[in-house]
Amino acid sequence: MxxxxxxxxxxxxxxxxxxxxxxxxxxxxxxxxxxxxxxxxxxxxxxxxxxxxxxxxxxxxxxxxxxxxxxxxxxxxxxxxxxxxxxxxxxxxxxxxxxxxxxxxxxxxxxxxxxxxxxxxxxxxxxxxxxxxxxxDPSPVVYPDAGGAERARTLTAGLTDAQRDEILGFIDQAWDAQHSGWSKSKFVDGAMLIWALQRARQGDATNAARIRKVLSLMAGNMVDTTTGALDHVNLKPDWSEPAREFPMFAQEAGLGAFARAWTIFGDPAYRLAADRIYGFLKNTMSAPGGGFYTSMGMSEGEPGVDRRQYARETAQAIAAVLAYFDATGAVDARELAVGAARWALANRALPGGGFRHAEQDEGGPYLADNVEMAKALLALHRSTGERQWLTHAQAAADFIARTFIDPATGGFVASASPDAQQLTKPIKQREDNVTAVRMFNLLSSYTGDSSYREIAEAGMGYLTSPAILDAFGFLPDVLLAEDELRNEPVHITVVGARDDPRSAALYRAALAYPLVNKRAEWWDKREGKLANPDVDYPDFPDGPAAFACTSTFCSYPVTQPADIAAQLDSLKRARKN
Missing domain, CATH: 3.40.30.10 (Glutaredoxin)
Incomplete structure (x- = not known):
């Protein structure tokens, strides 16, 4: 003993x-x-x-x-x-x-x-x-059940009208009209920021005004003046007391939101905030050998930077700096992301395409590491146009499909093994399930593999079950997943040689388009067919051209980068039932 x-x-x-x-x-x-x-x-x-x-x-x-x-x-x-x-x-x-x-x-x-x-x-x-x-009295406390029963596996692309209206109503009622923000507590919620920006881009004047107020308050009150790090929570309803807590998920949410907001609204304050958060990731959180550190704390005890390196947090940082690169064209950001991905593949990869959390995992592998890495690798394919990253993303997705899917419900379990002998019932974490649904759906568009779409629909079936909808009211992430399942991603393909500066300029403009549900591809015909050759692009003799497409229609060839956004805006992307 x-x-x-x-x-x-x-x-x-x-x-x-x-x-x-x-x-x-x-x-x-x-x-x-x-x-x-x-x-x-x-x-x-x-x-x-x-x-x-x-x-x-x-x-x-x-x-x-x-x-x-x-x-x-x-x-x-x-x-x-x-x-x-x-x-x-x-x-x-x-x-x-x-x-x-x-x-x-x-x-x-x-x-x-x-x-x-x-x-x-x-x-x-x-x-x-x-x-x-x-x-x-060691009697167990009986806590109310947070949600209803898990529904048996079913395929669905979305919510019912009543379910959607209830979520939208909850978000609307949560708005703090006095101080701005969705609730009295001021948290950095990545899904809420993306959803509101997307609504703003689609012409929703109310949410455009709201997201601009929130981002302006975040820029002025939650970006640390010394380090550039973004606080994940403000302790006062009036945004006057940042907690000085800087986890990586907040950096991903904030950098992505500010970068996209700058492309939508053109407000220099948003670009400045994005620059500062990116500077924090580059100068403080990037590890010398590649990858990223985990978090930083500057409040009680001032623990400073947590220099452990996890696959999940490295993937979140990759996604963040790629959103910054897409919006700004800062090449060093793309190279930082590429270096971090190579570090993860060299130091956190598992046999079969998956990823472990740390050097040694006590309870993994975990869904969170694998779904964040698959998402980041798919983003690398988009931001670079290089096919190697799509291959790695598919390998990670296939590992997820083999390891984490609950066949009874279609949802994704958090861990491949129980966390203790007496805790045998696996858990399903909502945000990671949403990320998995969105990743598999987008991957199906890039690859043309219908099995990925089926996995996404089964996951959406779980997200629309009582286990989720009865447990939570504030669900902008579920709305995002539904929107992406019901609507094709914006699809832009640049047809042209990689060593032609005109091709590169067109692709830069395609990447800058601010919607997150985006399929951007660069087809240099010398590399062979695209992974999903679902469009027969015509030859264009006058040099590189971009084509904005849906499953049934493609635009005329676009040769001027400034014209790409208008072509993408004009696409009607709703899927036909």
Whole structure:
């Protein structure tokens, strides 16, 4: 028993040296493992788990004020095994409990049964009574079911009119008319920003005005003046207190939104914000050997940059800098993305086309790493026009299809293996399911492979089930997935030699078109047929030309880059039933 404990402690000390900054010189924290739960059963102790993040302000406050409190430790000493989990490194555990905030505190009985889940920071004053109450009455707390039952696998391209109207109504009612923003809490929500920008591009004056207000407030209040990093949350409804927490998902959301907004509205403030976030990714978050670091925290404890490198966060950074490249033409951004992708393929690739999270995964592989990498690789194919990246994207997608699809529902499970012996029911994380549906749908357009479209439709069937629609009201990401399934991507193909500057100029203009559901291709006939030769492009003797197409129609040859956007705007892309 002592030997097992020494091994666990050794593993934990190694983990702590690489994970979020936390003091464990006294061995207070144990590691999440089946061995820890087995020990709890033997010793008839509760397991109390703290899920934390490097960049999380209140995680550090709770470590300082609550977990270190002598009276709290006295209660824990004889009846509890405290377990520390860095949620950035263990996505299986993180995504199971993400609705409980960071920090999240989960209490298990000696038999491994969940007893209670606590959201966010608890001071010693409120934490101690919970611990004593758990000892006195370890009955599991019954929490209301967040969603309805998962529906059996079905293929669908969208929501019902009533479902769509309900989501749209919820988003509209969430608008904070006094301070601007969708809700009183000011979070950076990538799907909301994309959806609103897309509505603005399509002529929705109300959402155009709203997204401009939000982006202007974000640019003025949430882009750090020293580093250029984008805060993921503002603590005050009036945008006056940025949290100084900078996870990678916020950088992807913000850089993509500001870059596309600049092309839509031409506001120099949006370009400046995009430049600053890109500078942060390039100068602070890019690792010397390739790839990207994970996050940065500058609030409580000022932990600084988390220099671990995960496939998920590297993929998010790739997608972000490619959105910046597409909008601005900054070649160094494209090269930064290419270098990061090569690093991921060399250092995070698994046999069969997939990706692991870190150098060694304790609970993976995870859907999040693989779907983000597939999305990023497909974006690289778009931004470079090079076919090697489409091949890698297909390999990652095929790995996802073999590894993560639940055949009963069509949804995607978060992890390929259970996160603990007693937690055997797999979870499905909504945002990753949306990303998977959107990625498979776009991949089907690039490749012409109908099996990818079927996977996307089955995934959409899961997203329109009670498990999702009954659990969440704010669903701009589901609206995005539906829009992309119901409408063909804007499709622009440049036919011309790669070494012809006129071809390059046309392709630059195609990339700058700001809709995200976009199929941009560069066909140099010397390279053979396109991956999906669904259009028979005519010969154009006067040099390179671009063609804007749907499944039934192509424009006349476009030879001037300035004319491409108008041709794409004129396409009617609704799919025929």
């Amino acid at each position: 002592m030997r097992t404990g020494a091994i666990v402690l050794s593993l934990l000390m190694t983990l702590s040296a690489q994970a979020a900054p936390i003091e464990n010189s006294d061995g207070f924290w144990s590691a999440w493992s089946d061995a820890t739960f087995a020990r709890a059963a033997r010793e008839k102790k509760f397991v109390i788990v703290s899920l934390q993040s490097w960049w999380c302000r209140w995680c550090h406050v709770m470590n300082r004020d609550t977990w270190a409190d002598p009276e709290v430790r006295s209660i824990l000493k004889d009846r509890f095994i405290p377990v520390y989990v860095d949620q950035d490194s263990r996505l299986d555990i993180s995504q199971r409990y993400e609705r409980w905030g960071w920090p999240a505190t989960i209490i298990f009985g000696p038999d491994g049964v969940e007893i209670a889940k606590l959201r966010g920071f608890y001071s010693p004053q409120f934490f101690k009574p919970i611990l004593t109450a758990t000892i006195e």
